[in-house]
Amino acid sequence: MKKKINVVGAVLTNNKKEILCALRGPQMSMSNYWEFPGGKIEANEQPEEALAREIKEELQCEIQVGEKIKAVDYDYEKVSVHLITYWATIANGTPMKSEHAELRWVPKAALEKLEWAPADIPTVKKLLGKI
Numbered sequence: 001m002k003k004k005i006n007v008v009g010a011v012l013t014n015n016k017k018e019i020l021c022a023l024r025g026p027q028m029s030m031s032n033y034w035e036f037p038g039g040k041i042e043a044n045e046q047p048e049e050a051l052a053r054e055i056k057e058e059l060q061c062e063i064q065v066g067e068k069i070k071a072v073d074y075d076y077e078k079v080s081v082h083l084i085t086y087w088a089t090i091a092n093g094t095p096m097k098s099e100h101a102e103l104r105w106v107p108k109a110a111l112e113k114l115e116w117a118p119a120d121i122p123t124v125k126k127l128l129g130k131i
């Protein structure tokens, strides 16, 4: 049976209402796809708590996690991902790139120009009012 993983992603917005998009790096799985920064929920962790921890590790900044946006199940070839996305804002610091190939603030209208990890597409469509 496929490995199931629980993942959280942050839809981080700035004061221009742009959204922080992250390009997975060559050393990561799913490389060259854009995603919402975040990662796997660990045992005994609440999703919001996991998201704040992952962002601190990945982007070296503190966030305020808001409302849930979308929960999606997606079957990749080797893993089955349950992805929950949340609104978030930066509470402290500036996002710094570590394992990602690129971080980019993108206006909502341009989100669909990026090649998203398939599990992220329902969140992108919801942000655009398309579902």
Ligand SMILES: Nc1nc2c([nH]c(=O)n2[C@H]2C[C@H](O)[C@@H](COP(=O)(O)OP(=O)(O)OP(=O)(O)O)O2)c(=O)[nH]1
Residues within 6 Å of the ligand: 005, 007, 008, 009, 027, 028, 029, 030, 034, 035, 036, 037, 038, 039, 040, 079, 081, 083, 117, 118, 119, 120
């Ligand atoms: N962080 C994040 N991961 C996502 C998103 N969409 C999506 O399909 N994923 C997948 C990619 C990974 O298989 C998994 C998240 O794991 P992770 O971000 O902790 O990745 P990782 O580098 O530790 O994983 P791995 O290379 O060890 O497999 O979920 C997303 O928007 N954000």
